[in-house]
Amino acid sequence: MSNPFKPTAGMTPPVLVGRSADIEDFSYALDDGVGAPGRLMYVTGARGVGKTVMLNALGDIARKRGWLVIDETAETGFLARLIDFLQSDGKSHISSVTMPSGSLSIPGAPVDASLSLGSIQFNPVEHSLDFRKSMSQKLDKLEKKHLGILITLDEVQASNIAEIRALATAVQHLIREQRNVAFIFAGLPTMVEDVINDNVLTFLRRAERKHLGDVSLTEVKQAFATTIERNNKTASDDVLDMLAQATNGYPFMIQLVGYWTWRASETSDTSNVSEITAEAAARGIAQAKIKLGDMVHGPAVDKLSAMSRDYLLAMAQDDGPSSTNEIAKRLERDAIYANVYRTQLIKEDIIYQSAYGYVDFKLPYLRDYLREHGAYHQMRKTIDGLQ
Numbered sequence: 001m002s003n004p005f006k007p008t009a010g011m012t013p014p015v016l017v018g019r020s021a022d023i024e025d026f027s028y029a030l031d032d033g034v035g036a037p038g039r040l041m042y043v044t045g046a047r048g049v050g051k052t053v054m055l056n057a058l059g060d061i062a063r064k065r066g067w068l069v070i071d072e073t074a075e076t077g078f079l080a081r082l083i084d085f086l087q088s089d090g091k092s093h094i095s096s097v098t099m100p101s102g103s104l105s106i107p108g109a110p111v112d113a114s115l116s117l118g119s120i121q122f123n124p125v126e127h128s129l130d131f132r133k134s135m136s137q138k139l140d141k142l143e144k145k146h147l148g149i150l151i152t153l154d155e156v157q158a159s160n161i162a163e164i165r166a167l168a169t170a171v172q173h174l175i176r177e178q179r180n181v182a183f184i185f186a187g188l189p190t191m192v193e194d195v196i197n198d199n200v201l202t203f204l205r206r207a208e209r210k211h212l213g214d215v216s217l218t219e220v221k222q223a224f225a226t227t228i229e230r231n232n233k234t235a236s237d238d239v240l241d242m243l244a245q246a247t248n249g250y251p252f253m254i255q256l257v258g259y260w261t262w263r264a265s266e267t268s269d270t271s272n273v274s275e276i277t278a279e280a281a282a283r284g285i286a287q288a289k290i291k292l293g294d295m296v297h298g299p300a301v302d303k304l305s306a307m308s309r310d311y312l313l314a315m316a317q318d319d320g321p322s323s324t325n326e327i328a329k330r331l332e333r334d335a336i337y338a339n340v341y342r343t344q345l346i347k348e349d350i351i352y353q354s355a356y357g358y359v360d361f362k363l364p365y366l367r368d369y370l371r372e373h374g375a376y377h378q379m380r381k382t383i384d385g386l387q
Ligand SMILES: Nc1ncnc2c1ncn2[C@@H]1O[C@H](COP(=O)(O)OP(=O)(O)OP(=O)(O)O)[C@@H](O)[C@H]1O
Pocket: 006, 007, 008, 009, 010, 011, 012, 013, 015, 016, 017, 018, 019, 045, 046, 047, 048, 049, 050, 051, 052, 053, 054, 188, 215, 251, 252, 253, 254, 255
């Protein structure tokens, strides 16, 4: 029996937990017609909270209505890829990897979009116009059938701001022209913030914001029950509680806990592999925590500045919420200085203000991870400091 859980970035989970309201909002925006606010949206949240999966789910909603949906990642050259896709009659989605460097074969194409792929020749104005024109042509056909185009752009970050500007400017025009379009972009909170705070793209500030967070444990438990049962295993209510609690409502952890527990149940000594025992759950949870550290905590902590890391390490000394004054003392800094890093970490969804003057970890098990790896990070800081 194959493992139903999917602890892989961007993979649609067996049950999408706790997101039905967001999906309904978007369905409403599509049905509400041109100009509905929910048609211009951005999705943010911590790593592994389910942004990509959400884009997929929203894309499916539009697809079900017969819309043309184009999913792109904001990597260099994405605008050229979008133009190519629109002009190639939407038959195939040419990815950045297989994209031929000289696809001049499109008759009537005003500019060969691919020529400037990733090169300094990128001309935002030309690209923006090309994109708008290709969209308009496609929309002329689709709108006759009361259909539209949804573009989803994942992994948005300010490093590609020129291209994002070109795309967003075109989208703004299309919206103004009352075309049947929707545009959703997603990225980590600070990355997206840089983009919406761009002076050129002020209209994006009016986009509807979905800040994804933890999901309810009741729903997590229900999702475990459904997935386990549908895949012909059983688990007692206590075991289901155990699994749900171990996730802390963090979506990526739902898949990790599910996956490793399922696996543990297949390799357990008991003859009955169709039952997920408490013992299998305990082993699965332990393994899931290790994987979470490798896949989420490690990369997240590595990306931070040395001072932000120190801030987290100072927090990890507490068993529960940390006093911000106390943290500043431990860092031997004044409160204003420490506050800069506190604000940064809150923006990144790594910590949150649990009460006035107190902060706590938002990513589950980060405290344990830091305690185990604290020495390593401290060492790295010392090495960095020596350079
Ligand atoms: N609502 C959910 N219910 C259950 N599992 C989910 C949910 N959302 C996401 N997941 C699972 O969590 C994992 C991470 O999801 P996803 O890749 O969409 O996160 P992300 O926010 O895009 O992360 P990143 O910032 O790294 O791009 C996947 O394994 C996915 O199946």
